[in-house]
Amino acid sequence: MNRTGKQILFALALLALPFLAHAAKIGEISETTWTDQAIDFFTMQQPIVRTALTGSLLIGFCCGILGSFLVVRKLSLLGDTLSHAVLPGVAMGFLWNASKDPWAIFVGATAAGILGVALVGWIKQTTHLKEDSTMGMVLAGFYGVGICMTTVIQNMAMGNKSGLDKFFFGQAAALSSGDIELLSIIALITVVVILGFYKEFLVISFDSGFAQALGMPVKVLHYALMALLTFAVVVSLQAVGVVLVSALLITPAAAAFLLTDRMHWMLVLAAAFGMLAGAIGAFVSYLSNNLPTGPFIVLGATGIFLIALLFGPRHGLLPKMLRRRKQRQRIALENTLKAVFHLSESSQFKDQVFEIGRLATERNATLHETESEIRNLVKADMASRLDSRNGPEMSGQAQFELTKSGWYRACEIVRNHRLWELYLTNAAQYPIDHVHDDAEDIEHHLGEELVHRIEERLENPIHDPHGKLIPNRESIKL
Incomplete structure (x- = not known):
């Protein structure tokens, strides 16, 4: 088989990685029942479970906090750009030591990510292209270079042992103690920098022009935030993968955005949602040999987002529907009160007792609709019935009057x-x-x-x- 044929086969194999890469499943270490697996997971008796869960929690924490700034600045595509831009750096880090040294890969991927962000800014300033177009070009270009470099490495003598394919779809089960150490350092740096410069990051996120007028170093703060984002993306690749890390950056933050209007609470909620998604992904992956970790971390985050989308108190779809329904009922009730006022006004305010039939004529509504409106007024203590001999069913001659609050x-x-x-x-x-x-x-x-x-x-x-x-x-x- 010629070299081109080998490359085609490699590309097809790469597409099949989610189904074939069993090393990406934590559950391979156990063949016991579901109950035993759940107990083993939550008691964290096995070192590989502790490592995978700790790594997933730290990744969710970092991505949740930093992704919040992407969401409020409307730079969601930048997370995707960064995740794809670091791939050439991953390959260069591997080539540096001819092994999967976490620090070498981290340095190489960070350099590539920062270069990608700088290139986005430079193209935007020197051309008339919009930012989303610029990010799309950088994303595609760097990702193409990364694919070519990983293909070359796979064809080298030690290529089959490199394990670089795990960076495409994630491999939380393969996180080492060195990876956890690196994740802990990045999480600590993230917390220290965000707490130390919270006000500055807050201002540039919502009004960079105002921040510049105050004399803040807007560009320095922007690239500092981009550096932190690059760190988070790089350390997340091992567990989530290049393809899905952008979803972990955006989805927990988007869920938090639906639940609060305060930035500090958004950061807290996004971090909590990211950690919960990481725990869900690690747990589900542990239950079966056929469930990969990275995709289930993202699915966990997506599930959290859907819950926030449906049930969020302010922006949730169901609360909005209930508020609109309540508003329609209130408007209908107020229109009925207005019609009663017009009836009283037509008699020079001498009539204070009204018949259902007269109100139906004034409202241009059916008798049944008007009866329902009067019942709602009675329930709201804005009207009282004077003739209840017909029981629950009113007639056109049934009378009512407004209470003091109704009037x-x-x-x-x-x-x-x-x-x-x-x-x-x-x-x-x-x-x-x-x-x-x-x-x-x-x-x-x-x-x-x-x-x-x-x-x-x-x-x-x-x-x-x-x-x-x-x-x-x-x-x-x-």
Whole structure:
């Protein structure tokens, strides 16, 4: 077979690594039952389990903290760029000692990563290309060089013993005590630097222009952060791999971003989520010979993100749905109160007891819909039924009246509506026939403070543009 054929076979074998590389599974060390494996894992009786779990926790910790700065600075692609840019450095580090010396590989990969970041900045400054395009080119270029170099190494005499293929998909089970020592040092450096320069990193992450105006060394801080990111990427390669390390940088931080608006809490949550993902990946990999560590670390982080996406108190999909549903119910209730006010207004506020049928006509709604709205008002203690002889089912002749709180809220809604109409015609010069629809939307969202400011701006008006009374709690009594 010629050399080209060998290279093609190597490329195909590389694609099959997730399925064939059994050395990447922690579970190979045990053939006992699931229960015994779980006990062995959590008691950490075996040194290889302690090493793999400790390494996974440290990697998740570093990636979670540093990935937070990538997320808030909208530089998520930079993590992918770094993870691919370090591959040539990994190959050079191996060639330096012709072995997988952790420190030699770390130095080589760090140098390649910093060179990649510097190249991104240089291309961005000297061309009109956008940053994402620049990062994409550097990512592809460095990764291509790295593939070529690892291919050459594999074809060398000691290539089959190099184990460099594990850097593509990760091998937490093969972490050595030297790797743990290096991970611990990087984690310590990360904590010290972030704590020491937290305010500076915070400012440049959210407003680099303001930081520069304050005289901060923005470029120095930027490249210091990039150096820390490079360190985190390099030490993560052994467990997660070049292909997936960017996901470990971004996913825990993205989950934390959905749960808090405070940067310090985001760092804490992202670090915790990263460590939890590392523990999940190590544990699942330990349970079976066929489950690799790196992908399950990323899947663990993805699971955490999905939970935050669905159930996060502020940005979660389900809480948002519940808030929107509650808002729709509130608006429907307020529209009903407004319709009751209009009925009372049409009788010069003499009528305080109303029939369901009249309200249905005013609301242009069915009797069933109006009955449901009245029940909601009764539940909210804003209305009371005067005729319950029909039991739970109301009729068109059934009567109700607003409670004191219901009447006050009805006055507030109508006041908001008419004040906003007057504000649009006076301050924004809207035509009178163009203000109603806008007021229909805004009346439900005006707060008391803004209403008072509008009243002061309009000098406490009494009538709206149509000549109707602008109600308040003092002018209209039950």
